[in-house]
Amino acid sequence: MARTKRFCALNRAGNALCAWHDSRRERRAYPPRMAPSETLNCGCTYREALFEESLARNGVGAFWPGESVRMDPALRNGLLRLLEERYGYKDGDFERTADGGWKDGEDARSWEQKAQRPTRRER
Numbered sequence: 001m002a003r004t005k006r007f008c009a010l011n012r013a014g015n016a017l018c019a020w021h022d023s024r025r026e027r028r029a030y031p032p033r034m035a036p037s038e039t040l041n042c043g044c045t046y047r048e049a050l051f052e053e054s055l056a057r058n059g060v061g062a063f064w065p066g067e068s069v070r071m072d073p074a075l076r077n078g079l080l081r082l083l084e085e086r087y088g089y090k091d092g093d094f095e096r097t098a099d100g101g102w103k104d105g106e107d108a109r110s111w112e113q114k115a116q117r118p119t120r121r122e123r
């Protein structure tokens with residue numbers, strides 16, 4: 001829940017966008033504050049945006065403004081569906097150790113603490 005609050009929250013203009021759409025000046029699928037539940041204004045789902053952020057933190061693409069390559073939604077969504085259907089991927093799987101525990105700073109309590117702090121660029 002804390003990751004959703006941090007990465008899928010509305011900005012000052014009332015938009016919530018995935019990293020890909022945030023870097024482009026394209027028409028939004030939904031007007032400010034009018035996106036359906038679990039959906040960003042760009043039309044991407046929370047699940048897709050969190051997957052994009054998780055990939056970026058693991059060296060695949062980029063998430064923060066000014067960073068290099070972001071993952072195209074067509075590629076991101078296809079990869080997400082494949083991982084979900086074939087391997088049972090769930091949000092957070094990339095942040096687990098081989099024995100199933102959480103990597104340092106990736107457990108729910110750590111994310112809740114991060115949610116209490118102001119958002120800043122993390123590398």
